Ligand SMILES: Cc1ncc(COP(=O)(O)O)c(C=O)c1O
């Protein structure tokens with residue numbers, strides 16, 4: 001038997017709130033007594049008390065699960081032993097910018113993507129219930145779940161289940177244990193190119209399907225799984241995509257045995273991205289239009305057929321994506337970075353980051369939020385133009401072709417969410433030309449990364465803001481890397497081989513050499529005399 005203390009929540013040992021948030025890295029307080037006994041397992045059935053106990057260490061030796069039991073069975077057994085479900089925490093759809101108590105609201109089991117007035121929706125949590133627990137409690141609970149395989153908390157998303165979909169039965173969750181992506185200290189890139197010493201890259205693309213979309217898709221597909229078990233008519237799940245949403249949707253649907261349908265703009269996504277839904281068995285429609293055209297079509301189709309919409313217009317997705325922000329704070333031991341830079345396209349993610357940071361501040365895990373920067377490709381820059389107009393006039397654009405193909409979007413569905421996030425975080429919008437984003441990608445790769453062009457867009461924003469002095473040399477800055485570089489090898493190959501006219505400042509083409517000793521020696525002698533060898537180490 002597994003020791004019950006590992007599984008049973010110890011809500012009875014809560015301290016009264018509030019405690020001091022320990023979040024300003026320049027002025028960090030000594031960690032105060034952790035207010036609860038960490039439990040990896042279900043944290044539901046809270047009962048508040050004013051007793052304060054020091055944390056107890058988890059038992060050193062756990063007995064193994066018995067052979068017939070899988071991790072879901074194990075989690076179920078412990079839930080039934082502790083009698084716990086998700087009592088107390090709840091969430092609902094409300095019109096964007098309305099509170100939990102809004103007169104217009106919908107259950108998360110409703111199939112609804114727009115408010116009555118046609119505006120965006122948002123998932124709102126019952127903050128009163130969540131704030132019965134103080135920041136120290138939540139920090140401790142989330143920290144206790146990292147690096148484990150307990151279902152479903154082994155996922156970086158579901159380790160924050162109470163803040164995501166509190167009421168879903170863990171048995172309905174479809175998860176690849178996504179999240180928990182590495183936060184890379186970009187030491188050499190920071191020093192060499194930016195004179196920065198505290199630059200970090202959050203590698204959200206080092207993930208199950210190679211992009212941050214997994215974080216949102218686990219939530220959306222889990223909810224669809226639940227709806228289908230409730231006998232709701234959902235015959236499949238559909239999305240329009242520039243490549244990453246479709247990859248994530250098809251993988252999670254395939255894992256759950258749910259049909260998926262993806263609308264892709266013909267010849268506008270990378271081969272690696274195209275093959276993902278094909279391999280995962282989705283119905284792939286290659287449509288002779290751009291992403292905005294596909295988006296329009298999928299909205300029409302999903303209002304006509306019982307196909308569930310998986311784009312970020314569906315606010316469920318953002319509940320998963322916001323956990324990347326919480327994870328960044330957690331990885332910094334709940335210290336708040338100064339800046340977070342996110343590449344933007346359909347603009348759900350910038351709002352998801354804002355939401356995650358704000359929730360941490362509102363619930364007392366930290367005492368402030370970082371300044372957000374949204375970075376766009378100059379060829380697809382409606383947000384940038386809007387920002388530059390002083391938020392006066394939004395005009396959709398026809399997005400031009402860009403190497404950052406996943407953000408080739410001219411009419412972003414989450415424009416209002418993005419503006420809200422930026423206005424409330426002293427945010428900035430920057431843009432990157434094709435040459436700038438490709439050069440930034442090559443520079444980053446030359447320091448040991450292997451990033452996607454969209455991360456090149458975000459790095460360009462950083463380079464510009466450093467140059468203008470807006471971001472200082474010691475500012476703790478996080479660049480969000482949104483997809484894996486291996487999905488974009490064609491553009492890297494073209495850059496390095498000189499196939500892109502007018503580009504290649506940092507190209508490193510392979511040297512073709514005859515297969516004999518003399519020829520190889522000639523090349524190496526030249527190399528040994530070159531500047532490349534005299535580059536300083538760190
Ligand atoms: C790799 C990549 N980066 C950035 C983005 C932008 O995210 P969002 O559409 O949420 O702004 C997307 C998708 O749009 C993407 O696929």
Ligand SMILES: N[C@@H](CCOP(=O)(O)O)C(=O)O
Pocket residue numbers: 213239240241242243244245246310311312313345346348406407
């Ligand atoms: N880059 C996205 C575009 C669609 O964004 P979504 O977040 O609204 O699904 C993609 O990969 O398809």
